[in-house]
Amino acid sequence: xxxxxxxxxxLITATGQRVTLRCSxxxxxxxxxxYQQSLDQGLQFLIQYYNGEERAxxxxxxxxxxxxxxxxxxxxxxxSLELGDSALYFCASSVEGTSGELTDTQYFGPGTRLxxx
Amino acid sequence: GDSVTxxxxxxxxxxxxxxxxxxxxxATGYPSLFWYVQYPGEGLQLxxxxxxxxxxxxxxxxxxxxxxxxxxxxxxKGSVQVSDSAVYFCALSDSGGGADGLTFGKGTHLxxxx
Numbered sequence: 001x002x003x004x005x006x007x008x009x010x011l012i013t014a015t016g017q018r019v020t021l022r023c024s025x026x027x028x029x030x031x032x033x034x035y036q037q038s039l040d041q042g043l044q045f046l047i048q049y050y051n052g053e054e055r056a057x058x059x060x061x062x063x064x065x066x067x068x069x070x071x072x073x074x075x076x077x078x079x080s081l082e083l084g085d086s087a088l089y090f091c092a093s094s095v096e097g098t099s100g101e102l103t104d105t106q107y108f109g110p111g112t113r114l115x116x117x
Numbered sequence: 118g119d120s121v122t123x124x125x126x127x128x129x130x131x132x133x134x135x136x137x138x139x140x141x142x143x144a145t146g147y148p149s150l151f152w153y154v155q156y157p158g159e160g161l162q163l164x165x166x167x168x169x170x171x172x173x174x175x176x177x178x179x180x181x182x183x184x185x186x187x188x189x190x191x192x193x194k195g196s197v198q199v200s201d202s203a204v205y206f207c208a209l210s211d212s213g214g215g216a217d218g219l220t221f222g223k224g225t226h227l228x229x230x231x
Contacts, residue, residue: 002160033218043206045218056217090160104149104168104210106219108161 003027004109006091012115018079021112025072025093031055032074033094033106034066038087049074078114086116119144123207123222130197131230138192138225140181140207148209150174150183150190151219155204164192164205202229 003026013019025032034046036059045058049068060066063081068074078085092106123140130136142148149168153161165174170185179194190207207222 002162004160035218042223043221045220048218058218092161104219105151105163105166107163108153110160 002107002109004091004093004107006089006109006112008112009110010113010115012117013081014117015081015083017081017116018077019081019114021076021078021089021091021114023074023076023091023109025074025091026095026107029093029095029107030072031094032068032072033092034060034074034076035090035092035108036087037090037111038084041087043090046076081116083116086114088113119148119209119211119220121207121209121220121222123205124225125223127226127228129228129230132199133196134229136192136194136197136201136227138205138207138227140190140192140222142188142190142207142209144188144209144211146211148211150181151208151210152179152181152190152192153206153208153221155206155224157203161206197227197229199229199231202227 005024007022030051033048037043046060047066048056052068063079066076088111090111092108094106120143151166152164154164155161165176167174167183173182181190181192204224204226206224208219
């Protein structure tokens with residue numbers, strides 16, 4: 001158990017709909033990352049938040065957005081869903097170093113499996 | 118941009134065999150390198166890491182050495198067990214300080230037969 005939690009575990013929805021995925025980082029971790037894992041694209045970095053602010057963007061579609069709240073949990077919002085958005089979505093958090101700097105070791109949650117029908 | 122290339126498999130071995138999973142990378146800076154493992158139905162678990170050239174990461178009998186001259190980070194284990202069956206991902210972080218996502222290889226599916 002990495003200490004990163006994600007809900008829900010499974011989500012089934014229809015094309016055109018909007019969903020929200022939730023992530024709680026490890027206790028004390030300020031940074032949250034979102035990844036998408038699909039059969040054709042593999043594991044891709046979507047976006048990173050650090051202490052409430054967006055820090056880095058990867059291959060995130062404009063239909064997708066994220067935010068990190070004051071209690072450090074994060075939500076990934078996926079809208080106008082398409083069949084191709086069906087995937088596993090992982091959240092990860094990273095450990096803060098002793099002097100406050102981020103380290104590059106990320107700890108992953110169990111994922112949310114999204115199925116778009 | 119950064120990229121990671123690894124053998125995709127599946128790789129099928131008998132118990133107690135020697136394992137090597139090749140991983141090579143392309144990066145603009147001086148990346149940190151990682152191996153993650155994903156067991157069926159679970160998330161990714163960090164297996165080992167190395168942050169600079171010639172560093173060796175090791176954990177649970179697995180090891181990998183950061184080779185800058187060949188831009189490689191091959192995963193090895195001397196004697197595999199059935200419980201090692203999983204998907205293994207090689208990854209890099211090129212941010213030098215933890216900001217930015219990981220770049221992953223496509224994963225290698227390892228099957229260990231008794």
